[in-house]
Amino acid sequence: MQSTNDIKNTDQKTLDHKTLTKSFYLWFWGALTCFSQEHMQTFGYMASMLPILKKLYPDHDDQVEAIHAYTAFFNTNPMLGTVIVGITASMEEARADGQDIDGETINDMRAGLMGPLAGIGDSLIDGTLIPILLGIALGMSSGGSPIGAIFYIVAWVLIAYFGQRFLYFRGYTLGSRAVNILVGAQGAAIRRAIGIVGAMVVGGVLASWVNVTTSLKLRGADGKVFLNLQSKLDSIYPGLLTVLITFFCWWLMSKKHVSAIWTMVILVVISFVGVLVGFFNPGLSY
Incomplete structure (x- = not known):
């Protein structure tokens, strides 16, 4: 069995849009595949990386060696954490081209980012965005109208799909700089603005629907x-x-x-x- 540093890098390799799209879809639909307390999102992550590794490493032994980097525990916010998958694809491409990147480097990156992005994603998505959508949907459901439920389903699916797709390809294009946008000053300003809007919506829901x-x-x-x-x-x-x-x-x-x-x-x-x-x-x- 070859060591991680011995993976063959004979020709420059580039990931095409079709391969990246397939990887994204595997993450989008399977981020929580085989979810358990022991592995969390590990297997969903591995599944999303399979098209990447098959494209970059035609040799089966190289694929087996490369996939070892993704067997470690992984868990983050499924939506915001999509950017990590995109960054990983970029790093894997650089590793296949012979740059000084190995499986341990990729694992260190994943372990370092999954915690901060989980905290930001849980507060931004679960704690702010979803209550905003639900607040709007409740207002549209007055009198038993189904419009509110339809609005929530459609709005959430569109935001989840296009938001994650944007993050995946932005992570692939920008690499680690994409994370700086999320956790840096720009990200903080965006989160604060969304938080203010969320507080307004929740306050409106409180005044309209809660009456003690x-x-x-x-x-x-x-x-x-x-x-x-x-x-x-x-x-x-x-x-x-x-x-x-x-x-x-x-x-x-x-x-x-x-x-x-x-x-x-x-x-x-x-x-x-x-x-x-x-x-x-x-x-x-x-």
Whole structure:
């Protein structure tokens, strides 16, 4: 078996657009192929590199040797991490042309980038972009309209496809400079702008869809209501209970690091107790 540095590099080799496109599609559709806690995205990554290696190394033994660089653990944000696959294709092309790049260099690059891009991608995609799309879709679904669901599906598919395709080929073209755009000053400005838009959308969804009110009323000996708590709260600060519940959820998840699932469980318990003591009225009739 040849060592990594002994892979034959007789002619200059260049990846064509067809090979790169096939590699991209294998990542796009199979990034989470054979996903497990032990390997995460390793096998999806290896699958996306197969067309690259077959194109660059016609000899089967060279292909087997080259693929060893991609057997190490890999896990990142599937969308933003696409740029790493593109960079890898560029590095593999340089290695096949005889440049001073080996499997360890490629692995070091992957290991160094997958963590930062996972953090940026999870906050940017899962924490910002998806809530923005869902907020818009909810607004379009008022009255039971299916337009909101259709909008979300179409918008997400288009953004995921064209966004990942752009990142893949940008990573191949720019190499490590593509990462500098994502994690540098330009990337920080873009993330901040998207975050501001996301906060506006989430705030609009909160004002339109969340409405927490109390049914608590105090009556006198004659049975007449002398204190309607909701009316008093509305005269002081309309929507006060909604704001308090929102900040309570934010405090649980942001400051106490309570998961979203447990936060929902806590809200269910609060609602149940509130109904029992008469603070909330679900409006149910039997």
